[in-house]
Amino acid sequence: MLRVEDLTIWFGQPPDRIDAVRGVGFDIAAGESFGLVGESGSGKSTILRAVAGLNPNWSGRIEVDGRPLRADRRDRAFFKTVQMVFQDPYASLHPRHSVDAVLGETLRLQGMDRIDSRIQKLLDDVGLGRGFRFRYPHQLSGGQRQRVAIARALAAEPRLLLLDEPTSALDVSVQAEILNLLADLRAEHGLTYLLVSHDLAVIAHMCDRLAVMQQGRIVEILSAAQLRGDAAEAPYSRHLIAASLGR
Amino acid sequence: MTAPLLSVRDLRVTFPTRQGEFQAVRGLSFDLGRERLAIVGESGSGKSMTGRAILGLVRPPGRVEAAALTLQGRSILNLPERQMRAIRGGQISMVMQDPKFSLNPVMTVGQQIIEAYRLHARAPRGEARAKALEMLRAVQIREPERVMDTYPHEVSGGMGQRIMIAMMLAPGPQILIADEPTSALDVSVRGEVLSIMDNLVKDRGMGLIFISHDLNLVSRFCDRVLIMYAGRVVETLPARELHQARHPYTRGLLNSLPRLDAPVDRLAVLQRDEAWREPDPAAARADTDLPGGL
Ligand SMILES: Nc1ncnc2c1ncn2[C@@H]1O[C@H](COP(=O)(O)OP(=O)(O)O)[C@@H](O)[C@H]1O
Ligand SMILES: Nc1ncnc2c1ncn2[C@@H]1O[C@H](COP(=O)(O)OP(=O)(O)O)[C@@H](O)[C@H]1O
Ligand SMILES: [Mg+2]
Numbered sequence: 426m427l428r429v430e431d432l433t434i435w436f437g438q439p440p441d442r443i444d445a446v447r448g449v450g451f452d453i454a455a456g457e458s459f460g461l462v463g464e465s466g467s468g469k470s471t472i473l474r475a476v477a478g479l480n481p482n483w484s485g486r487i488e489v490d491g492r493p494l495r496a497d498r499r500d501r502a503f504f505k506t507v508q509m510v511f512q513d514p515y516a517s518l519h520p521r522h523s524v525d526a527v528l529g530e531t532l533r534l535q536g537m538d539r540i541d542s543r544i545q546k547l548l549d550d551v552g553l554g555r556g557f558r559f560r561y562p563h564q565l566s567g568g569q570r571q572r573v574a575i576a577r578a579l580a581a582e583p584r585l586l587l588l589d590e591p592t593s594a595l596d597v598s599v600q601a602e603i604l605n606l607l608a609d610l611r612a613e614h615g616l617t618y619l620l621v622s623h624d625l626a627v628i629a630h631m632c633d634r635l636a637v638m639q640q641g642r643i644v645e646i647l648s649a650a651q652l653r654g655d656a657a658e659a660p661y662s663r664h665l666i667a668a669s670l671g672r
Numbered sequence: 673m674t675a676p677l678l679s680v681r682d683l684r685v686t687f688p689t690r691q692g693e694f695q696a697v698r699g700l701s702f703d704l705g706r707e708r709l710a711i712v713g714e715s716g717s718g719k720s721m722t723g724r725a726i727l728g729l730v731r732p733p734g735r736v737e738a739a740a741l742t743l744q745g746r747s748i749l750n751l752p753e754r755q756m757r758a759i760r761g762g763q764i765s766m767v768m769q770d771p772k773f774s775l776n777p778v779m780t781v782g783q784q785i786i787e788a789y790r791l792h793a794r795a796p797r798g799e800a801r802a803k804a805l806e807m808l809r810a811v812q813i814r815e816p817e818r819v820m821d822t823y824p825h826e827v828s829g830g831m832g833q834r835i836m837i838a839m840m841l842a843p844g845p846q847i848l849i850a851d852e853p854t855s856a857l858d859v860s861v862r863g864e865v866l867s868i869m870d871n872l873v874k875d876r877g878m879g880l881i882f883i884s885h886d887l888n889l890v891s892r893f894c895d896r897v898l899i900m901y902a903g904r905v906v907e908t909l910p911a912r913e914l915h916q917a918r919h920p921y922t923r924g925l926l927n928s929l930p931r932l933d934a935p936v937d938r939l940a941v942l943q944r945d946e947a948w949r950e951p952d953p954a955a956a957r958a959d960t961d962l963p964g965g966l
């Protein structure tokens with residue numbers, strides 16, 4: 426579903442160009458859930474933004490569903506395939522737009538019909554009752570806002586969801602609800618996930634495989650079983666695992 | 673038995689709202705000895721307000737009430753701001769979540785530690801500078817002379833938080849209140865910052881109130897844990913027994929965590945119970961028990 430080869434992503438122009446991601450590569454099969462972990466600043470969000478077409482300054486190859494992504498052109502079909510959910514449910518929703526307006530606008534942008542029934546369906550899908558339809562972000566809890574953000578991403582009926590720390594700002598009890606929801610949605614809609622989290626336990630729970638990043642590079646790709654079985658080899662991965670087990 | 677460092681009885685923090693009065697803290701009682709006491713709970717449970725109330729930092733129209741709030745036997749409840757300022761930083765210090773918001777962006781690191789120290793110790797500049805260097809070394813900052821001249825934006829998050837700890841501990845307070853001190857830091861540097869804080873608090877025989885939403889972290893790092901729900905303590909436990917907690921709320925929180933060492937197909941979801949909001953008469957005494965030997 427997603428193939429990334431020799432991907433380098435930079436900010437700024439020479440001589441001030443900074444390469445935030447340097448020559449990374451990985452494949453994600455259709456229906457698979459793949460994790461990205463690593464310290465902050467290691468380039469995880471930068472990869473997601475490039476795959477989402479939000480940063481044109483990259484070289485290498487990004488292929489979504491067999492079709493190469495071009496740095497210089499955005500096309501609508503592509504954005505129907507790939508959607509992104511951000512960490513901060515407070516910042517990612519416009520404070521003056523009701524849930525109904527957010528979802529309705531997204532659906533219209535995607536050229537969808539039967540807007541009204543689709544909004545109902547999306548709210549059902551993310552476990553928000555009808556009562557939430559005309560609420561504004563300040564009338565929602567953090568977990569409810571993240572549900573709205575997920576509903577907005579689902580509006581385009583994507584096949585690949587890019588999830589950037591989707592539960593890091595939430596309480597553990599709410600995190601459990603959102604992670605269960607994401608697991609259900611993946612099963613129901615056959616979605617593919619690329620999930621960023623700093624929490625290895627979250628990655629192990631949600632993902633089949635993961636890449637460990639450090640300073641813009643992938644140091645190791647592991648299966649969740651290898652992660653749990655203490656079979657990581659790169660010193661940095663072992664350090665991360667030890668830190669999250671409190672050793 | 674020696675008097676506790678800090679004693680809190682029936683603490684209440686109330687805000688007027690359009691829907692009437694809202695109690696963010698509803699009758700909290702505990703004693704703090706020379707120990708590491710954790711306050712855990714979900715966001716909104718009143719953890720930060722408890723810390724702020726102790727330090728006299730609740731802004732009007734918010735109100736702080738208590739049957740008692742004493743620092744080594746002396747009441748510090750609603751003291752005039754001038755007296756409270758002397759206590760704040762001098763006897764009780766606070767480290768907040770994000771050093772970026774707590775450090776002054778236009779002052780060098782050295783200037784800030786020196787100022788903080790002089791405010792309470794009234795020491796000459798030379799002595800304050802020596803103290804600042806000593807504190808930077810104590811939080812394991814290499815090349816402290818160079819770091820003294822840097823500005824907050826030039827240091828990493830983990831280093832910024834160590835600088836905050838150095839600054840807060842320079843005047844030699846008896847109590848440190850740390851409100852989510854590592855939540856903004858990377859997992860890989862959290863342990864380091866915590867162990868530095870831990871060693872300083874232990875060496876100086878201080879009392880630490882460690883506010884966090886991270887149950888695993890506090891079970892490793894603290895001596896005793898208060899679990900807060902809706903402005904009240906629902907359970908108090910020795911930290912190493914946290915995983916044997918009995919209260920359904922504490923159990924629910926623990927069960928909702930994914931674990932690296934124990935895979936599950938589906939995460940347990942917390943089922944809330946209205947009864948958790950009300951005081952449990954059987955637990956009334958447990959809140960104020962001191963750890964053994966104190
Ligand atoms: N808009 C930007 N301009 C310049 N540098 C950036 C920008 N966004 C990110 N970076 C840099 O790219 C690197 C990787 O950042 P990021 O992908 O956000 O890391 P992560 O998500 O792993 O924490 C960091 O060094 C960061 O400072
Ligand atoms: N100025 C205020 N007016 C009304 N309610 C407030 C105010 N400040 C905080 N609160 C409420 O007090 C409760 C406790 O907040 P806080 O102590 O910050 O929670 P925690 O630190 O446990 O996340 C929350 O429900 C919050 O919304
Ligand atoms: Mg990021």
Ligand SMILES: [Mg+2]
Pocket residue numbers: 719720721
């Ligand atoms: Mg708080």
